Amino acid sequence: MSAGTGIRPAKMRAAVLRKLKTRLKIERLPIPEPGPGEILIKVVACGVCHSDLHAIDGDWNPGPVLPLIPGHEVTGHVAELGAGVTGFRRGDPIGVPWMWSACGHCEACLSGMETVCRTGQATGYSKPGGYAEYMVARADFVARLPKRTDLVAVAPILCAGVTTYRGLKRTNARPGQWVAVVGIGGLGHIAVQYAVAMGLRVAAVDIDPKKLALAKKLGAEFLVNAREENPVSAIRKGIGGVHGAVVAAVATQAFEQSIGMLRAGGTVVFLGLPGGKADELRASIAQISGRELSIRGSSVGTRLDLEEAVAFALRGEVAAKIETAPLSAANAVLNRMRRGKIVGRVVLTIP
Ligand code: NAD
Ligand code: ZN
Ligand code: ZN
Secondary structure, rough: OOOOOOOOOOOOEEEEOOOOOOOOOOEEEEOOOOOEEEEEEEEEEEOOOOHHHHHHHHHOOOOOOOOOOOOOOOOEEEEEEOOOOOOOEEEEEEEEOOOEEEEOHHHHHOOOOHOOOOOEEEEEOOOOOOEEEEEEEEEOOOOEEOOOOHHHHHHHOHHHHHHHHHHHHHHOOOOOOOEEEEEEOHHHHHHHHHHOOOOEEEEEEEHHHHHHHHHHOOOOOOOEOOOOOHEEEEHHHHOOOEEEEOOOOOHHHHHHHHHHHHEEEEEEEEOOOOOOHHHOOOOOOOHHOOOOOOOEEOOOOOOOHHHHHHHHHHHHOOOOOOOEEEEEHHHHHHHHHOOOOOOOOOEEEEO
């Protein structure tokens, strides 16, 4: 039953992965039925996150549930309500993040870390995601959006936004202090904006001058091209090191270097997940201990983080630089991402 009309189309188009490391194929599949506590969503837009590429390439263990419909930066409208769902109406604009569900009663869930609930499900990884005309989400885990939200523009906030917002909070950096944003991709260019909005001073590190130019435009004060100079000495010499850092690059070296960028007592938060052979790093124990450094991880964000992250975007303080593409172009977009050729974020629009 589509929103408003009361007529349920029989099938939907979706981009499907049948085997790891192969191309997505556009298929016609039955529209899923929302179960108890679930919502059927008519998808409007879905951002393309590098995690989609890791899923398709099988970079992480465990791998995704196949066949897979990727996509976890989803926005759309409520199309149907499953049994027992209250507080939503057909046509309401909503967003679906990576965290498809969490159990709500384990130690992680109870201590503000529902993002790492062991029995949680992941949108576009263990559950079908938003590279499709319709998808099903848990009513308790979707983000409510105001009526006139630009659903294409806000889509990247559902992952890149909330992830970098929580990551920056976990550096514990205070207004006026320096943070390094390492990797100015889909996540990084949004991280620069949250950092500026939170009163932090930003040093941006990437290997592509186009991405550094974007960081500068978004308010980064200190830029380092890690292909041309050593980012550790550049940051130490240029600004005396950083109080915090978030690493949203997909190269092991960037994680190793980020530790050296810190001032004494500083905290680096790892966001990127290179996976496979790139998953292990070397670091100096003496440096970490002797300079009292902290290395933390951060995984997407809680529902509260998401609400806060979306609020920044709705106020216009944070806006992804987006380019749109049709669902049929998903493979081409993913190939461009593989080659590092995307500046900002590509959002698939699904009419
Ligand atoms: P992206 O491809 O858009 O951006 C990656 C950026 O890293 C690019 O700008 C690239 O030029 C830059 N880069 C590559 N090598 C570098 C180096 N040596 N030094 C500095 N920069 C370098 O990817 P994205 O969508 O922003 O995702 C980034 C990573 O974050 C991925 O691994 C993704 O899976 C992960 N991620 C993690 C979470 C989480 O919850 N922790 C959430 C979303 C994404
Ligand atoms: Zn993501
Ligand atoms: Zn839990």
